[in-house]
Amino acid sequence: MQWVILLYAFLEYPDGSLEKVVSRNLPFQTYNQCEQFYYQNKDNLIPGVIDYSKTYNGEKLNLIEMGCSKAEVVKPGQSIPEPTGFKPLYRLGTNT
Numbered sequence: 001m002q003w004v005i006l007l008y009a010f011l012e013y014p015d016g017s018l019e020k021v022v023s024r025n026l027p028f029q030t031y032n033q034c035e036q037f038y039y040q041n042k043d044n045l046i047p048g049v050i051d052y053s054k055t056y057n058g059e060k061l062n063l064i065e066m067g068c069s070k071a072e073v074v075k076p077g078q079s080i081p082e083p084t085g086f087k088p089l090y091r092l093g094t095n096t
Helices: 031-057
Strands: 003-012 018-028 062-072 084-091
Touching: 003 031, 018 031, 018 062, 031 062, 031 084
Parallel strands: none
Antiparallel strands: 003 018, 003 062, 062 084
16 A cells, blocks of 8 residues: 655634645655645645635635645545545644
């Protein structure tokens, strides 16, 4: 089984429901690489995720958590498994 590390974000709607967004187009080989990318780019990543929510959902959502997760690499045509091993790097109002 092969694994890839991906950035993720949990966004909160005004009604309190959550949406998970996973950046599958930006894979990393290790958590360390993902963390380094996050810390080097967080000033753009955090506002970018919030802008994404407004563009694709029609309303500005709250960014609750952002970090790195692990997902299994699958063959084309297979269903994409949900990420696991969430390692938060940002939580609402604080950096971990």
